[in-house]
Amino acid sequence: MKYKMRVLFLTVLDIALINISLLMAYLLRFDGSFANITPNFSMEIPELILIATAIKVVSFYFFKLYSSLWKYAGIYELSNVVLAALASNTFMLGYVFLTRTPVPRSIFIITFFIDCFVVGGIRFGYRIFRRMVRGDILLIKSTRKIMLIGAGDAGASLINEYRLHPELKCTPVVLIDDSVGKQGKKLNGVPVAGTRNDIVRIAGEKEIDEIVIAIPSAPAKTINELFTICSNTKCKVKILPSLSQLIDETISVQKIRDVNIEDLLGRDPVKLDNNEIGGFISDRVVLVTGGGGSIGSELCRQIAGFSPKQLIILDNYENNAYDVQNELLTNFPDLKLVTVIANIREKARLENIFRNHRPQIVFHAAAHKHVPLMEANPTEAIKNNIFGTLNVAECADKFGAKRFVMISTDKAVNPTNIMGATKRVAEMIIQAFSKQSKTEFVAVRFGNVLGSNGSVIPLFKRQIEQGGPVTVTDPEIIRYFMTIPEAVQLVLQAGAMAEGGEIFVLDMGEPVKIYDLARNLIKLSGFEPDEDIKIEFTGLRPGEKLFEELLLAEEGIQATKNDKIFVAQPLHTDLAILRREIECLKDIIINNAEEAREYMKVIVPNYTTSGSSAGNK
Template sequence: MIDKTQKKENSQRTSTLEYSKIKLLLKSSRNLWLFFIDTALLFLSGAIALFVRFGFNFTEMRKYAPGVLLLIMFTAISNLFNGTYKIVWRYAQPVEFLKLLRGLFIGYALTVIFIHFTRITVLPRSVGMLTFLGGYFLLFSARTTYQFLLGIRKSSGKRIGIVGAGDAGVILLNEIKRTNYGRVVAFFDDDPAKLHRTIANVKVVGTIDEIDKFIDELELDEILIAIPSASKELIARVSDKVSGKHVTLKTFPPISQLLDREPTIADLREISIQDIIGREPVTVDLNSISGYISGKTVLVTGAGGSIGSEIARQVANFSPKKLILLGRGENSIYEIYNELKEKDTALELIPVIADVTDEKFMEQVFSGYKPQIVFHAAAHKHVFFMQTNLYEALRVNALGTINLVKLSCKYSVERFVFISTDKAVHPTSYMGLSKRIAELYLLTIPETCSTRIAIVRFGNVIGSRGSVLWKFKKQIEKGGPLTITDPRMKRYWMSIPEAVSLVIQSGAFSNKRELYVLDMGEQIPVEKVAKTLAKLMGKPDIPVIYTGAVPGEKLEEELFYEFEKPEPTDHPKISRVRYTQITLNSDEIESIVKQSMELYISGKEKEAVDLLQKIVSAVNPDE
């Protein structure tokens, strides 16, 4: 059995070796043919040079032919040593053609020097120069013609239009040519200075509003938005123009995700609802963020969730000393761990499967790893489910936060950043109530705790796991109908990366105990979001039915209480709310939460909720 296996392995090695030899032989054969073609073109160039200089005077031509042959010989040898035949000419860029020119010039220079010192023959300056220039012209033309013909053959299938004739558009055009992704036949741009002009041999045929009329005329298969900083309004305009057309629409991710590199073909992805509803250019102060994260041990709770995993991704970009990924779900932590490990093998990642309410084990995490920064994203977030699970909402969202911040104070954590929600404002649901209690507890931590605490409140994020968009997507895939609780329902929307960028920026601002609220823009009707998603998925006429609001659900969300006075920060999308008027202390809040949980377990739900309302009303707006 072993002999058969060894024979099989030996046979495979032999086959691989033979294949490598054949591949090398073919490559050598191609280079040999290219060398002969170049030499023939040099002969042709020399003949043309002699004819231009002497016309049909064959006597004179024969007299100076040895000098031309000497020039061809030196040039051919120069090309060999110049590396001309190591270049893959189908992908050649201007620098490679300069290398070709260098090879020919060295050959010409060597010929002139050799003839000057040996006097072996004579080469008129005009004939030598014409042979050199003509040779470069013929060799250059042969290679560019080869590139052109190969490009037509390879890219004849997919016809592409690019929106944006700027730097990113030209980079994308060159990438398409290099990778044979397709054939770019048009640019679209609103800049009047570029309209109807040709850029890199591709015409700017019209504006963005004219895309729809050119799709059929130019038989476009794909529209690519080559504007990494494109706003949601611009993407929506392009999406409207291609709606109903048999064309694929793709874009780059936001510029914040590309950082300091140029966009590539691999970055292109199809337009999503996030691009149209929630995409906004967000800039952050990288220096201030790096200043408090770089070289530190960072703990992210709920690291397998939508918000927590994105926090982990962005924190990883700021070179932390260690990154602790904590969550209850083994599979979700496994996924984010592997994703980050593949991206940066040098980053020290520590996966921890744990419940934030487990006091003994969390004590072990803090004492063992000694985190310096904590981002607390672990939470129960589904309003409908928590309405029948008040005990669990309080256990995780309130007591879990209390447990973590106590440990943060005990082990002198530098900064504690808590993810809150707009549902904590005038809470009508148990989920919002549990988050509001956590907010107030954090704001009442005594000054003896040195940890800087930042509470960050914001609304819905697009694409979060189990969100309403997930439900809509499944309904659209099945052909409908779309179920919406109420046509008047509105929500704030922001993309996960943009929300997390602002959360991390808020952490840099934190000083003592502060509440930060993100600017979510205007509230958008849920029905509009659902129909936009249906249109993107190619089913614009899908039916919609209304089911009525579920218990605890608001028609519109709020980001501030009436008595909260937002103050500006150094970032235009982040407001600070200062608190001095809470009438309960942190110990009293914790005690009330635990009493309420006991009442709920004993079947006294109303009494439990009434008791919790004492915490929510423990704010004196008059102060």
């Protein structure tokens, strides 16, 4: 009812404005006096008013002048007013021409401009009046002052969005852009006042409350640099997600969020050959061991999107497997999914699973991975990462899997801890099997992934929540990082490219100082490092390096068609000899864990427990 009354009111108002517009056009045409209008012209005015009223009201309806929300009027609504005025006056001109009605042709040109002014003016005047009453223009209300970084399309959209949502009580007051040509200009009424070098100064001068980085197309390196500058202010820093995260590519204030560590450590989007991956996975039975873990669960998510014939989640921990199962069934209702609770150490159980389901592709992500825990429990690392991997590899070979892809780690290179050493043996198993099996065995080696279970970032977040201190082992320790989705995308691409025997090495980008990572996380949490939250150095833990390596010296490296994936030169490993060494290891760990650790140096000659490794220098 309220809507109908508004439409009726606008229609009546427009009828009055149409008549006024036509009369004003005659006055302007005849020097401001009706007395100057000749009788042959004046006699037609009443009929012309009736025709103009009918034609223009119909045009206004056609161009949706009665269905727009004028309190949010913008460029779209203005263009509709102009188009409606142009179309209706063109019709009037055509009518006069066809009926030979004596009317000066210039009347309709004048009327067009008056129509735009009075019809549009009333509507936009309502919006301005409404904002003035609400205090949005006069700043009667207390608002937060916003600095936008990026005077492009995203910045322009956000300015409009803030104005459309006065309930947010946020006012864009200044723009920052590195483009010299934009300096001193205004974007939607907001001045571009400087470049990134001026952020700290302007934030202080303008008393800025919040800074929004509004450059969705910017690479992670630029975002990191901008955040570093902004962190020197007292402002809250937020970000508009990247174009890859803006699924529908629409800009809105609802999509502005806090900066997270992935924004600072992320890299350029991965270029994938989805057709190649699809051909590798589609309509095949795929098994993921450790399918409930950080990497395994993401593998399951992405594999499900490529329409496998069947996806088998294998995990020893039922809660994780259950959660992933429910998520996949919700997001992929047509997916044929099997969830198996099993331990890869139990050969008979694995054989039964392979016999029943006949997986064609195996992603082996099950492993013990926590360096300090495995240093304290070396036999468990050996049982899971070596004996378990051997069991899965033997089953894949025995039951004719087409391809076997193992998830490895940079800690397998020149290992200084038992976890890395066991993963190196797992790589050796894969390369040895590839020499004699019809199954294509490959491994994919990469560094740390952001946010994985037990990684440094969740630990730092918990320490910050508890008020600190944040513990860093050494001020110079560095690590490579990539996001879990990126790592898994590259694993799938490498798996699709595999021919057998390769160890694929992922480009991990630039190394990150863990100390800098800790400081950034503290700042992202709204605290000041060493003031609100202390950072303490605890010393390197047993088996820990200052930096990790991705290649053995003798491996070398080859490029692939994907610039993020490389292939290490295969090293010869004799399966028969390796089996004998593993059997000896089985006998040793029964009686003496430390002796087993020492025997690992026989299998992996470059494994050292001393501080003499290159990574510790």
